[in-house]
Amino acid sequence: MLCREFEVLMHDKFQMSAMGELNFFLGLQVLQKEDGIFLSQDKYVGDILKKFGYSDVRSSNTPKDKENPWGKDGTGKDVDLHLYRSMIGSLMYLTASRPDIMFVACACARHQITPKECHLHAVKRIFRYLKGHPKLGL
Structure with a gap:
């Protein structure tokens, strides 16, 4: 109807x-x-996992580490800005149908100016979570 x-x-x-x-x-x-x-957007999830080389990684049960979201010290070396922004952009597009990653994707997006290894590690965890939960939606 x-x-x-x-x-x-x-x-x-x-x-x-x-x-x-x-x-x-x-x-x-x-x-x-x-x-x-x-x-x-499970087709898109598969596409971005393949694009960033996460098709064959082990999955994660949660999109964020509850105990220590930014790693041990929350600092580290600078990472490739283009790669980080590309990964964040892909995740932000995905949040249209995936409220389960909205909070953590936005938290990672706040660090786009000077991303460190710990921030990239958090983004990678989101991708591992998507690997294990590709078919969620609205």
Whole structure:
């Protein structure tokens, strides 16, 4: 019912026609069920894991280390700024359908000016978490 109303609205506003059941929309995978609509980006998760070389790593149960999120001392050597920002950008795009990583991704994004090894380590843990939980969504 909700999908049909959306279809009518889009047709009236933008002169669009329906081409069957919606599966992908702006990078989001859409699964329509009897009890609602499920949005996920598991294909994108697989793509970014492959892009950054995390396809074959062991997974993590949580996106952040609760006891010590920034490592032992919270400092360290500078890391490749381009790599760090690219990884953060990929995670920020993913937060559209993954509220489970929103807090920790934003916490890591705060360190984009001068990221250290401990910050990169925290970002890598998020990727390991995604490896173990690729199919979560809204």
